[in-house]
Amino acid sequence: QQQVKQSPQSLIVQKGGISIINCAYENTAFDYFPWYQQFPGKGPALLIAIRPDVSEKKEGRFTISFNKSAKQFSLHIMDSQPGDSATYFCAATTSNTGKLIFGQGTTLQVKP
Amino acid sequence: DTGVSQDPRHKITKRGQNVTFRCDPISEHNRLYWYRQTLGQGPEFLTYFQNEAQLEKSRLLSDRFSAERPKGSFSTLEIQRTEQGDSAMYLCASSFPPAGTGLEQYFGPGTRLTVT
Numbered sequence: 001q002q003q004v005k006q007s008p009q010s011l012i013v014q015k016g017g018i019s020i021i022n023c024a025y026e027n028t029a030f031d032y033f034p035w036y037q038q039f040p041g042k043g044p045a046l047l048i049a050i051r052p053d054v055s056e057k058k059e060g061r062f063t064i065s066f067n068k069s070a071k072q073f074s075l076h077i078m079d080s081q082p083g084d085s086a087t088y089f090c091a092a093t094t095s096n097t098g099k100l101i102f103g104q105g106t107t108l109q110v111k112p
Numbered sequence: 113d114t115g116v117s118q119d120p121r122h123k124i125t126k127r128g129q130n131v132t133f134r135c136d137p138i139s140e141h142n143r144l145y146w147y148r149q150t151l152g153q154g155p156e157f158l159t160y161f162q163n164e165a166q167l168e169k170s171r172l173l174s175d176r177f178s179a180e181r182p183k184g185s186f187s188t189l190e191i192q193r194t195e196q197g198d199s200a201m202y203l204c205a206s207s208f209p210p211a212g213t214g215l216e217q218y219f220g221p222g223t224r225l226t227v228t
Contacts, residue, residue, distance in 0.1 A: 006154075032213060032215045034215075034216070034217075036219075041224075042221060042222075043116075043203055043205075043219035043220050043221045043222045044155065044203070044219045045219070046216055046217065046218060046219075049213070049215070049216065051213065089154050089155075091154075093215060095214070095215060097160065097167070097168060098143060098145070098160070098207055098209070098214070098215050098217065099145065099157045099160055099168065100145075100147075100155070100157065100205075100217060101157070102154030102155050102156070103154055104153065104154055105152070105153070105154050
């Protein structure tokens with residue numbers, strides 16, 4: 001029940017295209033859902049996050065869509081750029097502890 | 113630089129040796145988290161502190177692992193009698209619950225441990 005399942009494992013997108021990564025969770029107590037970007041040899045960097053009281057949040061080229069009834073959320077990267085090539089992790093947590101449960105990661109390659 | 117810092121960045125040790133890692137959180141962040149990340153996987157929660165109190169430890173944290181945050185500022189993670197299975201990236205993150213949603217966690221660059 002603590003798992004967060006992420007797909008796809010890897011993704012190749014052409015420059016200018018839309019990258020879509022999906023996550024699903026089971027624990028209905030989760031109330032905060034962040035996305036992190038990680039480059040090789042670096043720590044994860046917080047990209048964008050959402051609470052379950054909204055269905056969508058947009059920051060620049062990054063959008064989270066959230067479906068509470070389906071217990072799913074996704075990251076959309078618009079106008080994908082080669083610099084977006086990295087590993088992306090979704091995560092979930094409950095407000096009382098903040099401990100993050102991460103998905104397995106998606107390696108994104110944006111081709112020029 | 114006001115981000116989370118970790119030291120050392122890399123550590124190579126022989127099996128059976130003890131190692132200690134340090135994490136300095138963002139100033140005034142009262143929550144501090146430790147995670148472990150193995151190659152190709154997402155980070156896994158190990159433990160967290162609110163100020164100097166250690167509030168939760170994962171079952172992943174065997175009795176060879178101990179973490180402290182003595183003055184509610186920096187934290188140390190010690191691994192005794194290291195095993196090859198301990199080879200991983202050890203990540204530290206901090207957050208400040210009264211700010212924003214209180215749940216934004218900012219990660220350090222990690223300490224890469226290799227046990228030979």
